[in-house]
Amino acid sequence: MLNRIQHFINGEWVDSTDTEIINVINPANKKVIGKISDGTTEDLNRAVKAAKNAFLSFSKTTKKERITLLNQIADEFEKRKKEIVDTITLELGSPISNSYIPQFSMALAHYRQAAKELEDFEFVEYKNKAIVYKEPIGVSGLITPWNFPANQASTKIASAIASGSTVVLKPAQLTPFTAMIIADVFKAAGAPKGVFNLVNGSGKEIGNGISSHPDIDFVSFTGSGAVGQKITENAAKTVKKVSLELGGKSPLIVLKDCNIEKAVDITLSKSLFNSGQVCTAAAKIIIPEAIHDDFVKVLKKRISKFKIGDPQNQDTLIGPLVSEKQFNQVQKYIDTGIKEGANLIIGGKGHPEGFEGGFYARPTVFTNVNSNMSIAQEEIFGPVIPILSYEDIPEAIKIANDTIYGLAGYVIGNDKELAQETAISIRAGRVTINDAPEDYSAPFGGYKQSGVGREWGKYGIEEYLELKAILTE
Numbered sequence: 460m461l462n463r464i465q466h467f468i469n470g471e472w473v474d475s476t477d478t479e480i481i482n483v484i485n486p487a488n489k490k491v492i493g494k495i496s497d498g499t500t501e502d503l504n505r506a507v508k509a510a511k512n513a514f515l516s517f518s519k520t521t522k523k524e525r526i527t528l529l530n531q532i533a534d535e536f537e538k539r540k541k542e543i544v545d546t547i548t549l550e551l552g553s554p555i556s557n558s559y560i561p562q563f564s565m566a567l568a569h570y571r572q573a574a575k576e577l578e579d580f581e582f583v584e585y586k587n588k589a590i591v592y593k594e595p596i597g598v599s600g601l602i603t604p605w606n607f608p609a610n611q612a613s614t615k616i617a618s619a620i621a622s623g624s625t626v627v628l629k630p631a632q633l634t635p636f637t638a639m640i641i642a643d644v645f646k647a648a649g650a651p652k653g654v655f656n657l658v659n660g661s662g663k664e665i666g667n668g669i670s671s672h673p674d675i676d677f678v679s680f681t682g683s684g685a686v687g688q689k690i691t692e693n694a695a696k697t698v699k700k701v702s703l704e705l706g707g708k709s710p711l712i713v714l715k716d717c718n719i720e721k722a723v724d725i726t727l728s729k730s731l732f733n734s735g736q737v738c739t740a741a742a743k744i745i746i747p748e749a750i751h752d753d754f755v756k757v758l759k760k761r762i763s764k765f766k767i768g769d770p771q772n773q774d775t776l777i778g779p780l781v782s783e784k785q786f787n788q789v790q791k792y793i794d795t796g797i798k799e800g801a802n803l804i805i806g807g808k809g810h811p812e813g814f815e816g817g818f819y820a821r822p823t824v825f826t827n828v829n830s831n832m833s834i835a836q837e838e839i840f841g842p843v844i845p846i847l848s849y850e851d852i853p854e855a856i857k858i859a860n861d862t863i864y865g866l867a868g869y870v871i872g873n874d875k876e877l878a879q880e881t882a883i884s885i886r887a888g889r890v891t892i893n894d895a896p897e898d899y900s901a902p903f904g905g906y907k908q909s910g911v912g913r914e915w916g917k918y919g920i921e922e923y924l925e926l927k928a929i930l931t932e
């Protein structure tokens with residue numbers, strides 16, 4: 460039982476100002492795995508005060524000092540690999556192999572990448588006779604979701620530290636323990652007191668407190684669109700800069716000349732990874748009419764290879780959803796898909812046989828989906844694959860862009876030129892062709908209602924900077 464009922468403020472683990480606690484559940488068996496404090500506004504105020512004090516000196520550190528600190532953080536993070544991987548597996552229900560790659564490895568990569576970006580990052584630019592200084596933005600409030608507990612926090616923290624800003628993190632109450640290990644990492648790495656602070660608690664109390672706090676200069680949020688809007692409204696009252704990484708309904712366009720087996724494998728991994736609880740998940744699959752039936756035939760065979768199981772088992776590829784709320788949301792969309800007339804060819808409502816004790820949903824595939832259906836428009840955040848078909852490329856692109864979102868997209872095909880042209884036509888912040896690997900130096904973020912601002916690499920660091928022009932004679 461993990462009993463971590465303290466907050467990390469000013470370089471120390473400290474008691475909460477209240478005794479309220481929150482139970483954390485293992486989604487694979489619904490058992491309580493530990494407790495955290497349900498933080499108060501007073502706890503948040505202490506953390507903000509520490510971050511504000513620390514900013515006075517941390518904002519003056521040199522690039523070299525911050526490169527050293529980021530590498531020390533990365534080293535300490537790496538030392539705790541097993542603890543982090545086990546914790547993600549326990550609190551999120553992510554299969555253990557995925558808790559390592561990419562959950563752990565992505566988070567680690569952000570610290571290393573930020574240190575690397577700093578090497579040749581220019582904090583001073585000369586424009587005619589003006590000198591442009593890029594200064595750290597100040598106290599940054601970070602609010603993170605549960606679906607990538609290490610990665611979502613680490614990309615924000617790494618960028619903030621690289622810029623010389625200080626932070627107050629509020630992780631999701633469903634998955635708080637991984638973030639608490641990050642606090643241990645900061646302590647072990649010898650980070651100056653107050654540079655990193657963590658307050659646990661609810662979005663209602665601590666999240667709202669962050670977005671409306673007069674001493675917080677910037678809020679970086681990842682999560683749902685509804686909460687993103689609320690944060691923006693709150694932040695407007697103190698004219699705070701806000702960066703939002705929200706949801707998506709990312710299209711995956713398969714081109715006619717693809718290798719069908721390969722295309723199916725990529726589709727399944729992009730749709731079903733993390734049980735579909737990924738903001739960049741391939742969430743509407745757009746197939747040429749000419750190969751539709753062959754593609755579906757292969758997909759029916761291949762999907763059984765995605766073994767559902769206990770997240771602790773090395774060969775498990777699909778674990779439970781994170782919570783009952785998430786399970787119910789997925790059930791609702793499966794119901795809606797059926798009611799709206801899509802053709803359910805795999806899966807359906809309920810639990811997979813033998814997995815009734817956790818929040819497991821059945822991997823589900825719908826064909827005969829049209830672009831107006833809710834399952835083609837709304838973010839399901841579960842293992843549900845809607846398949847649509849197209850006659851020609853303009854129609855494929857029209858379907859792909861028929862969404863309020865624009866976070867990611869995918870194109871699979873052999874004709875490199877056509878794949879690239881198609882990728883360019885998708886209105887989204889990050890489009891992957893075939894099975895291209897991640898690139899941590901490239902920007903990550905959304906068009907349209909998928910968000911505001913960018914994370915990762917130098918683009919992430921730039922979010923945490925203010926520009927000052929000094930005009931000289």
Ligand code: TAP
Nearest residue numbers: 603604630631632661662666667682683686705706738840
């Ligand atoms: P959210 O409610 O958006 O939670 C994300 C974070 O925001 C959590 O830390 C949450 O705190 C906090 N929060 C909640 N209300 C807040 C408020 N008023 N002010 C500031 N922070 C607040 O997400 P969810 O309810 O867990 O999931 C709902 C849906 O959001 C999912 O089904 C999915 O569609 C989407 N989602 C998207 C993403 C990404 S990466 N785009 C990630 C997760 C979920 P708590 O600890 O109280 O939850």
